[in-house]
Amino acid sequence: MTEEPDTARLKALEARIAKVKGKPAKAKTENGKAFSQGEMxxxxxxxxxxxxxxxxxxxxxxxxxxxxxxxxLVIFALLGFAAGVRTMLRTAQSMSVEHDKLNGGVSPDKDEGNDV
Structure with missing residues (x-):
């Protein structure tokens, strides 16, 4: 028995199993690219x-x-706080843009013309 598995045979086996299950064999996705809300x-x-x-x-x-x-100390503490808040807001804005891309531009907390 060999030490390392044959990758070509494993991929062929995965494709056959996916075919039997009725699912198309998909390539490995880029896991780890999206961050959870807690991490953000x-x-x-x-x-x-x-x-x-x-x-x-x-x-x-x-x-x-x-x-x-x-x-x-006081001057640079205030400047550091302002820089930290600015960086946080930029991160929140990029999260919002990414969320809108994934959801097609529709946000669940925005009303779509429903005036009460």
Whole structure:
């Protein structure tokens, strides 16, 4: 018995099984390309925290170099927060575009002219 399976024979067997079941044999799809909502939520949280930490560290470093107490720390913390929020919004917008592509542009929470 061989160590490695024969891939050509395995594909032929999969095709025969699919034919018997009545399903067309399909090629392997690109699994792992789509992310779950939980993964996207964590991504957005990490983007916000990363922006804050970068802003805080830059501000603290500048305060240390120039000898000012909290001036640059506060300024860069606010800039880091703004950058994190901007990145989060860009991620949410790209998720929305991807969702619209998959659903044909129809969103379930939008009314289609039904005025109450």
């Amino acid at each position: 939520a964590w991504r957005m949280v990490i983007e916000l925290v990363t922006g804050m930490l970068l802003g805080l560290s830059i501000g603290f470093g500048l305060d240390t170099v120039f000898g000012t107490q909290p001036l640059f």
